[in-house]
Amino acid sequence: MRTRNPFPKKLDLTGRVELTHGTGGKVMAQLVEQLFAAAFDNRYLAQRNDQAVVEPPVGKLVMTTDGYVVSPIFFAGGNIGSLAVHGTINDIAMAGARPLYLSSAFILEEGFPLADLKRVVDAMAKAAMQAGVPIVTGDTKVVERGKGDGVFITTTGVGVIPVGVTAPSGDRAKPGDVVLVSGSMGDHGVAILSQREGLSFETTIESDSASLHTLVADMVTVCPDIHVLRDPTRGGLATTLNEIAWQSGVGFKLEERAIPVKPQVAAACELLGIDPLYVANEGKLLAIVAPHDADKVLAAMKAHPLGRDSARVGTVIEDENGFVQLETSFGGSRILDWLAGEQLPRIC
């Protein structure tokens, strides 16, 4: 039983975020009730406490967190809200796990239009619902004008590794293993950067932002011992492989012509002077599997709508230097080093 509704007025969505929206009074409670809770509606959030009590999982627990500061907030293929849900679900999935619960914490800048906030929140709610993963708890803070940038979102996820699945980990790549990617590289970063630079192409380049947990579920069903799973976000495929090389104490040999890159993304990268292999993806994964598992994992990937363009792109080699080598389309070879210097700030 609840007493009188303490928020008699309907939230005015033509308004803007004010400092009072963050100070823990009735105005904040109204924003939380009428905007966040209305959009994220689920039985956990309905507990209306500062935390959510949820069912415990059976199996190893997985936890991940990510801050989202992407600029611009709205971009072709999504916005900061859908991205925050997809990105955190993907980090859970990359442990071979099933995502169960999400939390979201907003840092809002005074003056941010409430209508924009609603678009962001609705996109989060839709992404969470489509993924089947509830946002069970959250928080809202407001900072003064000029001390933030519209909206930052930190999402945290909890998931569970199904019994029988061995958790993939960055330190489990072995010489001879095969490297698979689930589709074209660089779409997200190029979508953001094109929009930021005001570039326009014949066809709009859309972010690939998507939740990959059902793809991963199909993969671990055919192969419960995937050695490494990683979503190549900031720094792209090249940086991610350097991290894995370091963690596992191995090297990589990649075939450039085997790595899928959309023609318009390749063209935009040339124009922007960047390398698509260093550009962030938000709806792609790379898997490193034992040679005898490669065909069946690749087949499972290609059978999933988000893995149709999956490809085998290279192998793990012994290399105490931990180099990532690229056999170029012209028959040469070059080292893909760690990303040095800033390529794309605020890409996610």
Added chain:
Amino acid sequence: MRTRNPFPKKLDLTGRVELTHGTGGKVMAQLVEQLFAAAFDNRYLAQRNDQAVVEPPVGKLVMTTDGYVVSPIFFAGGNIGSLAVHGTINDIAMAGARPLYLSSAFILEEGFPLADLKRVVDAMAKAAMQAGVPIVTGDTKVVERGKGDGVFITTTGVGVIPVGVTAPSGDRAKPGDVVLVSGSMGDHGVAILSQREGLSFETTIESDSASLHTLVADMVTVCPDIHVLRDPTRGGLATTLNEIAWQSGVGFKLEERAIPVKPQVAAACELLGIDPLYVANEGKLLAIVAPHDADKVLAAMKAHPLGRDSARVGTVIEDENGFVQLETSFGGSRILDWLAGEQLPRIC
């Protein structure tokens, strides 16, 4: 086995945060390794993946998240880092739960001194270690100068409700229940505001920022059915009780003279024109318990170092209007309404 150390140089702590610290390359990896991972060191973080695989709890799972934007970052009694750990541990504890794992996500402003970041991170590491709750995973983003404010931190916590404990919840207050608080009200908010306004008093007013989970553990040991537990942060005791009144469909009758407020906090509040009952606490809790449980819970609270000044401050009454009434020290009565308007922005 790891290959060659990819970070030959030692992080220069006289430097500042740069955009490259957030773009996912070697510079970012160096910051993560040499600053965050070195300070938070634990076997979960040592997995060095984008998520942590942890042991699953036995019992109901609890999840909470909070963004921290406190200004100033450093204050008497703590800093944003210790506050972020204490605050999230407390939100877990307020479900009667034992905190198990924390995550932390940093949003850094370009130009923020690395030495300040290290102070913040060290304070987090110390607070987490003292509480016995590891920070198992994290994230770092960097925004351009003028698009943030030094450092924002979002911490998320996962915990477990011990078997046999009934989860306290804001909707479980019943007429006749007793309201207990664990100590003096308003210390944190007044510490922040005094510092912000440049006020100085004979004795420094320190934030009460502290982890309350061991206090809660002692309380649920003597009473496994505490009806409501809440840490009165933003909006203070008055706003928190209004929220509970709304959730439970009850009213409150409080005795002003029974509510502990330190003399220097009361004096500062008078000077600042604010009411200590609306001011944030970060190391205090309120408990609402059945009348027959009140004495033993109060005794357990007083026996804990963080509950020495605990007091019985009021009772739950039937009131379909959900009013929080205060019997003043002068024998009168007034309604403590929801906080209206902004009192203290960026207090946590």
